[in-house]
Amino acid sequence: MASSAGGIAPAAPSLVDRYFTRWYKADVKGKPCEDHCILQHSNRICVITLAESHPLFQNGKTIKSINYQISANCSRLQNKVSGKFKRGAQFLTELAPLCRISCSDGEEYTVSSCVRGRLMEVNENILDKPSILQEKPSTEGYIAVVLPKFEESKSVTEGLLTQKEYEEVVVKRINNRSETS
Amino acid sequence: MFPLAEKDKPIARLLFSTGTCPRCIFRFCSVDFHAPYKLPYKDLIRELENFLKTESDDLTLEATKPPLKKIRLQDGEAQIDNQSQNGGEMTTIVKDENMILEKSYLNACNICLGILQEFCEKKFIKKVCQKVESAGYEFTNLVFSVSFPPQLSVREHAAWLLVKQEMGKQGLSLGRDDIVQLKEAYKWITHPLFSEELGVPVDGKSLFEVSVIFAHRETDEDCHFLSISCPDCFKPAKNKQSVFTRMAVLKALDKIKEEDFRKKFPCPPNSPKGFCSAVEIECAHGAVFVAGRYNKYSRNLPQTPWIIDGERKLESSVEELISNQLLTVFKAESFNFSSSGREDVDVRTLGNGRPFAVELVNPRRVQFTSQDIKELQQKINISSDKIQVRDLQLVTREAIGRMKEGEEVKTKTYSALVWTDKAIRKKDVGFLDDLKDLQINQKTPLRVLHRRPLAVRTRIIHTMETHYIDEHHFRLHLKTQAGTYIKEFVHGDFGRTKPNIGSLMNGTADILELDVESVDVDWPPALND
Numbered sequence: 145m146a147s148s149a150g151g152i153a154p155a156a157p158s159l160v161d162r163y164f165t166r167w168y169k170a171d172v173k174g175k176p177c178e179d180h181c182i183l184q185h186s187n188r189i190c191v192i193t194l195a196e197s198h199p200l201f202q203n204g205k206t207i208k209s210i211n212y213q214i215s216a217n218c219s220r221l222q223n224k225v226s227g228k229f230k231r232g233a234q235f236l237t238e239l240a241p242l243c244r245i246s247c248s249d250g251e252e253y254t255v256s257s258c259v260r261g262r263l264m265e266v267n268e269n270i271l272d273k274p275s276i277l278q279e280k281p282s283t284e285g286y287i288a289v290v291l292p293k294f295e296e297s298k299s300v301t302e303g304l305l306t307q308k309e310y311e312e313v314v315v316k317r318i319n320n321r322s323e324t325s
Numbered sequence: 326m327f328p329l330a331e332k333d334k335p336i337a338r339l340l341f342s343t344g345t346c347p348r349c350i351f352r353f354c355s356v357d358f359h360a361p362y363k364l365p366y367k368d369l370i371r372e373l374e375n376f377l378k379t380e381s382d383d384l385t386l387e388a389t390k391p392p393l394k395k396i397r398l399q400d401g402e403a404q405i406d407n408q409s410q411n412g413g414e415m416t417t418i419v420k421d422e423n424m425i426l427e428k429s430y431l432n433a434c435n436i437c438l439g440i441l442q443e444f445c446e447k448k449f450i451k452k453v454c455q456k457v458e459s460a461g462y463e464f465t466n467l468v469f470s471v472s473f474p475p476q477l478s479v480r481e482h483a484a485w486l487l488v489k490q491e492m493g494k495q496g497l498s499l500g501r502d503d504i505v506q507l508k509e510a511y512k513w514i515t516h517p518l519f520s521e522e523l524g525v526p527v528d529g530k531s532l533f534e535v536s537v538i539f540a541h542r543e544t545d546e547d548c549h550f551l552s553i554s555c556p557d558c559f560k561p562a563k564n565k566q567s568v569f570t571r572m573a574v575l576k577a578l579d580k581i582k583e584e585d586f587r588k589k590f591p592c593p594p595n596s597p598k599g600f601c602s603a604v605e606i607e608c609a610h611g612a613v614f615v616a617g618r619y620n621k622y623s624r625n626l627p628q629t630p631w632i633i634d635g636e637r638k639l640e641s642s643v644e645e646l647i648s649n650q651l652l653t654v655f656k657a658e659s660f661n662f663s664s665s666g667r668e669d670v671d672v673r674t675l676g677n678g679r680p681f682a683v684e685l686v687n688p689r690r691v692q693f694t695s696q697d698i699k700e701l702q703q704k705i706n707i708s709s710d711k712i713q714v715r716d717l718q719l720v721t722r723e724a725i726g727r728m729k730e731g732e733e734v735k736t737k738t739y740s741a742l743v744w745t746d747k748a749i750r751k752k753d754v755g756f757l758d759d760l761k762d763l764q765i766n767q768k769t770p771l772r773v774l775h776r777r778p779l780a781v782r783t784r785i786i787h788t789m790e791t792h793y794i795d796e797h798h799f800r801l802h803l804k805t806q807a808g809t810y811i812k813e814f815v816h817g818d819f820g821r822t823k824p825n826i827g828s829l830m831n832g833t834a835d836i837l838e839l840d841v842e843s844v845d846v847d848w849p850p851a852l853n854d
Contacts, residue, residue: 156744159816159835163772187775191819225779264779265768269820276820283833284820291775 160282167301168195168310169258173239177317180258181282182304188297190259190290192242193282197314199253200278206248207274212266214241220266220288230291233262238303242266242288245277259300261292327372328361329354332495338377339491344596345484346434347373348441348514352505353488359513366442435593436484437507438477438541439600445511450518453606457523457535460608461656463692464533466526469519471511472538474601475574476547480594481507482578487592532611532691541601550589551577613685614725615651616849617702617717618678619643619664624838626711627670629662639670646712648683650705656689663725665732665846666807669839676738676843677851678715682725693719716852724848731846732807736787738845739811741801742838743826748796757789757801757829768821770813784809801826802842812836 160166164183172178179195194200200207212220218234220242225233236242236257243266245253257263266288270277277285292300305313329337333354340350347369348362356362364372433439443449457467481504489499516527519535548569552559555577559568578586586592621628621643630645631638644662652660664681668674693701695718702717763786769779786809790802803811810822815836817825827834 156835156837185771187772189771189775191771228776228778230779264774267820280833284817286819289771289774 164191165301166307166310167304168307168313169256169304170195170310170313172256172258173254175253178253179310179314180256181310182258182301183282183286184301188292188294189264190261190292190300191286192255192257192259192288192290193286194255194277195310196281197317198281199251200245200247201281205251205278207277208246208248210243210245210270210274210277212243212271214243220263221268223263223266225262225264230262230264233264233291236261236263236290245274255287257288257290258304259290259292260296261290261300264289264291326361326364327376328356328358329373329376334377335495336488336491337373340436340484340488340593341373341377343487343593344432344435345593346437346442348445348510349434349436349484349507352507352510353484353499355499355503355505357505362441362510362514363517366446433597433600435596436477436480438474438480438544438597440473440477440507440511440539441514443600444539444603445514445518447518449603450515450522453535453537453603454519454522456606457608460689462533462608462610462689464525464531464610465692466528466531467519467523467533467535468529468531469512469515469527470534470536471508472536473507473571474539474541474545475569475571476541476544477507478571478574478578479547479551479590480544482586483590483592483594486583486587490592532613534609534611536605536607536609537603538605539601540604541597541599543597543599547590547594548574551581554585554589555580609687610689610691612722613655613688613691614682614720614722615655615685615698615717616680616682616720616725616728617647617714618680618844618849619647619674620676620678620713620715621668621672621674621711622713623711624671624673628664628667631670641709641711643712646709647681647705647714650701650708651683651685654690654701654704655685657685658687660685663729665728665735665844666737668841669812672839672841674841674844675740676841678713679841679844680728680731680846680848682720682728682849684722716849718849718852720849727848728846731844731848735807735845736804737807737809738802738804738842740840740842741803741811741815741836742794743799743801743815744797744835744837745799745827745830746797746833747830749793749799749830750796751793753830754791754793754799757791757826760786760789760829762787763789763824765809765814765825766823767810767813768818770810770818771821782808786814798837811839 160183164185167182167184169180172180177197177199179197181193181195183191183193214220220234223234225231237260238258240257242255242257245255267286270285279285328351336354337350340353350373351361434442485499485501485504492499519527551574552568558573558577558580561568625639626641626643627639628643630642648660648662661684662681664679666679698717698719702714706713765784765786767782767784769777785806787804787806792800794800805811813822815826815834817827825834
């Protein structure tokens with residue numbers, strides 16, 4: 145690693161590459177191309193992000209608002225965890241909605257948890273500055289942090305796609321599109 | 326020298342006739358100077374017999390008969406079997422008394438079950454000392470601790486009620502505290518013997534402990550009636566083998582009414598067939614502590630063993646490299662390593678190093694000169710090129726608190742190799758040098774969030790100093806408040822540490838290498854080697 149100080153362009157893996165495994169879920173809730181990316185840390189913590197192929201990142205869309213109030217009486221902003229054991233966290237199933245993103249073109253996207261676990265926090269930084277979500281979707285533009293149960297730390301990602309599988313899905317999608325057009 | 330006076334005679338006679346040993350008789354006659362207890366057992370018996378016989382034999386008989394009869398009757402109430410065997414005639418009682426006097430040389434005392442008899446003999450002390458010597462400990466003094474079977478308290482209580490009643494007849498009273506404690510008398514006799522045998526003083530504050538546990542299976546059931554009388558004193562607990570602990574028994578004895586006790590337990594207590602046995606003779610040395618500072622030169626060495634799902638990630642650790650050497654030299658049973666903070670597996674600790682302390686549990690070797698410790702330090706340093714230690718020294722348990730305080734309040738300096746996504750020139754990083762006492766807010770890093778509470782902590786970056794390397798790299802020296810997560814301050818941890826080096830530079834930064842340059846804790850004191 146010391147050689148990287150010598151002025152050669154960084155071949156060093158990024159922060160996400162070093163500590164996280166990327167998992168994907170394509171067409172979440174049957175909505176075409178609404179792909180999510182789950183970053184799982186080696187300590188089992190999951191960071192929920194949107195995959196680069198998500199429609200939000202296409203054709204210069206602008207985000208109008210992000211809303212963590214997912215129903216009349218449930219807001220993800222109200223989630224509070226306390227102590228080492230994170231008491232009081234909201235429990236999320238794979239399908240649990242985390243937030244809704246409205247775009248200026250009238251489209252609305254729902255972000256889902258994709259993994260079972262307890263909600264640690266949602267990213268409030270994107271409320272003030274939604275553009276971060278589009279600029280750095282896999283780091284500062286994350287949606288939420290979820291802590292799976294200890295005994296489910298392996299199984300939560302079982303139904304998800306690996307990086308390679310996801311890339312295949314994306315390639316196939318492009319091929320299909322070019323066939324139909 | 327013989328300590329009993331005329332007024333003690335009825336008590337002495339009563340106890341002696343019921344099978345009590347001379348030393349317990351002294352205790353119940355409140356003899357509170359040591360010398361008489363230390364006399365040889367045979368002499369004590371002889372002198373006691375003489376004492377009880379000095380007046381005419383007729384008188385002795387006259388005086389002995391009535392209380393004895395009473396005792397027999399009481400005994401009989403509790404144990405109907407005995408009564409039929411003994412017949413209850415006057416002649417039998419006299420014969421019995423003679424027998425008791427005869428057997429006193431051999432029989433176990435009905436109160437101490439032999440503790441103040443054969444367990445005060447040189448022979449037993451020698452046996453304990455042999456164990457001590459073969460255990461191979463270094464010591465300059467010792468503390469001797471004994472554990473008596475709980476039924477001794479019951480028997481003591483019964484004897485007290487008996488003696489109290491007898492004294493009541495003479496218009497005298499006897500408080501529980503007027504009796505010399507068995508443990509006290511035992512100490513008076515045995516401590517000088519240990520000193521003589523081992524050539525070191527007995528000292529209550531000694532770290533070296535010799536402990537003996539006595540048991541007497543034959544009379545274990547003595548306590549059982551108490552659990553019926555006082556059930557709430559005997560609640561089972563997880564870590565107790567039996568509910569009849571000494572403390573529980575004492576509590577129950579304190580609660581139980583005198584008449585209830587007398588109904589359930591013979592006063593005087595009956596004579597046991599055999600003596601106690603010393604079921605456990607053990608030595609232990611209190612922990613000793615070694616402190617110093619360590620350097621860690623490897624980026625593949627965790628501070629403590631790194632084990633995930635029972636599987637070792639890396640073969641060694643700073644803790645083991647240091648402590649295993651100490652463990653061998655101190656011949657200790659185990660160790661506990663602590664330090665002023667910790668560094669990640671891939672972080673080096675340079676400069677003067679990080680303060681640490683090792684508790685050595687139950688060490689056999691404890692006497693070291695400063696030269697010995699210096700050699701020990703060299704031994705550690707030769708054993709590995711991944712770590713080095715300095716300022717190695719023996720310290721007290723209390724002093725370690727200073728190290729842990731330092732962990733919270735002292736500053737630390739670091740050196741980080743930073744990568745930036747944007748191409749930089751020298752003047753692009755210089756502004757960081759001008760930021761003094763920069764306040765940052767850190768959410769608990771994701772990498773430790775699974776085991777620490779989620780919180781936002783305010784930390785101060787006191788100073789920063791940059792050294793430009795190339796258009797994507799610079800070296801950053803930082804002096805920060807204790808408890809600052811440096812890696813997160815550089816890369817921002819998904820924007821969860823604000824501000825961070827990336828955000829300050831309007832881009833993305835990452836940390837490639839990190840070294841701890843100093844841990845500014847002034848303990849342990851530096852040694853000039």
